[in-house]
Amino acid sequence: MSTLDYTTDEMMTVEAARQLGGGDVCFVGIGLPSAAANLARLTHAPEIVLIYESGTIGAEPDALPLSIGDGELANTALTVVSVPEIFRYWLQGGRVDVGFLGAAQIDRFANINTTVVGDYAKPRVRLPGAGGAPEIAGQAGQVFIILRQSPKAFVQKLDFITSVGYLDGGDARARLGLPGRGPTKVITDLGVLTPDPETRELTLTQLHPGVTLEQVKAQTGWSLKIAANLSISEPPGSSELRTLRALHERTRLAHGREGGA
Amino acid sequence: MAKIMPLSEAVATFVRDGDSLALEGFTHLIPHAAGHEIIRQGRKDLTLIRMTPDLIYDQLIGMGAARKLVFSWGGNPGVGSLHRFRDAVEHSWPRPLEIEERAHADMASSYAAGASGLPFAVLRAYAGTDIPRSNPKIRQIACPFTGEMLAASPSIRPDVAVIHAQKADRKGNVLLWGILGVQKEAVLAAKRAIVTVEEVVDDFRVDAAHNAVILPTWVVSAVACVPGGAAPSYAHGYYARDNAFYKKWDAIARDRETFLDWMRENVLETRDFADFLARQTRGRAHVDA
DSSP, rough: TTTOOOHHHHHHHHHHHTTTTOOOEEEEEEEEHHHHHHHHHTTTTTTTTETTTTTTOOOOOOOEEETOOOOOHHHHOOOOHHHIIIIIIIIITTSSSSSEHHHEEEEOOOOESSSSSEEESSEEEEOOTTTTTTHHHSSSSSSEEOOOOOOTTSSSSSSSSOOOTTTTTTHHHHHHHSSSOOOEEEESSSEEEEOOOOOOOOEEEEEEOOOOOOHHHHSSSSSHHHHHHEEEOOOOOHHHHHHHHHHHHHHHHHHHHHOOO | EEEEEHHHHHHHHHOOOOOOOEEOSBBSHHHHHHHHHHHHHOOOSEEEEEOOOHHHHHHHTTTTTTTEEESSSOSSSSTTTHHHHHHHHHHSSSSOEEEOOOHHHHHHHHHHHHHOOOOOOOOEETTSSSHHHOOTTTTEEEEEEOOOEEEEEEEEOOOOOEEEEEEEEETTEEOOOEEEEEEEHHHHHSSSSEEEEEEEEEOOGSSOOOTSSOOOOOGEEEEETTTTTTTTTTBBTOOOOOOHHHHHHHHHSSSSHHHHHIIIIITTTTHHHHHHHHOOOOOOHHHHH
16 A cells, blocks of 8 residues: 555546546435545536435535434435325336435346345345435436445355346346446446446456456455456546545544544 | 323323334334333233334333234434344244235335225235245235236224324324325224324414325224423434433343333333333433433
């Protein structure tokens, strides 16, 4: 790290923010997705519309929320609607361009597990469960997923599919008839993975600067496909870094402790 | 018509052992005071329902009050696991906990169906996921017009809904604003409803717009005035979310003995929620000094 003037988490958040465009309506998960989406809003995409599942539409939080329903989200939103309304009229109604999700575990076809590790009836680890993610993954125009890469998170086989990516690949998702296209980018602390247009298998298409292919392979629980024309991410610009760090500093002050990435 | 009464009387009158109980609140206006009172009165064999079980459900589960949990996301938001919930599911401590799991979109729609007097909710959901495999109550239904396959999920119709709101008037009409979650639907879906409020005023119509969320007194069983009753969650316009406490809860709940000690000292041995809040303030002053 000593040769770089930014952390791998900062690289991940900055690269994730870059995926969002100006007029996108983005349904945002709490934590890493929220950090990236707000960084986008504060840098290149001021017109972006952020929706949180607590019913806040057009939220412009000054500090990142700790929970999905912090008062800061309501105070800065254009409007606050009920939870049945946010899921029925806005998400199921087809008004969301991008769903931005985190995940506990992901497989090679971008399916997500946030339910259990081990047997459902007698789990080794009980995770929080579905929340809004299954319907975001199914119905948003496209889905971005952000998580740190490790063998525990990038697994060969999920014990439980909470939110669907491309199931077992090929046209399996298309056959489900879901309205949304599915995951189009997985942004990690090591690089960016993109589903193959035919097989839908996640392929490493972009490496963050200073990261080696060996590192990425070691942090992936399956034999990772590497794109022939692998690109290298642009390092975080000074304005991106300054804005992200100021956002985290405001968050730290607001919550009385340092925030996440 | 709702009766205005002390919270202890409301719980004693309207919450019975074995009831299905929805203490709703989506991060905002979580009825912590009512949850504490249910624990203090030793209610048991409850079916707890909530989209986002958090600290107060961790407490009810850890104290063995629940037989079953119906939910869609169980965690300490932004912090991590609910350790008492996990201990109950992973190790059946202090007793086995049956779970019925859905997704948010489903629970929100199923409360709305319950409030609408319908037997089930219809929504576009779950295709390709393992959730219906874990919950056989989630079924599929064909649209009679297009043949599209949709998810059907049974309505949520709790015996008792418990919510916290900002204001009531002296007749027991209730006003709430800010992040609303599914509280209106939960009250209208339930057989009985208890509402705790920050304050009781003569008339709130002067400062509420015509389309403000108001629950008329005749859909509420009891109103109890409990200032601060949502803490450590928040009441918009009254006090902020105590994020530091949510972080502190992680250490308290991680260990069974630490948890039980905290519950004894802060819930079982307190008279009411005002006593609990006073203890928290004294504890904090002690730490600050």
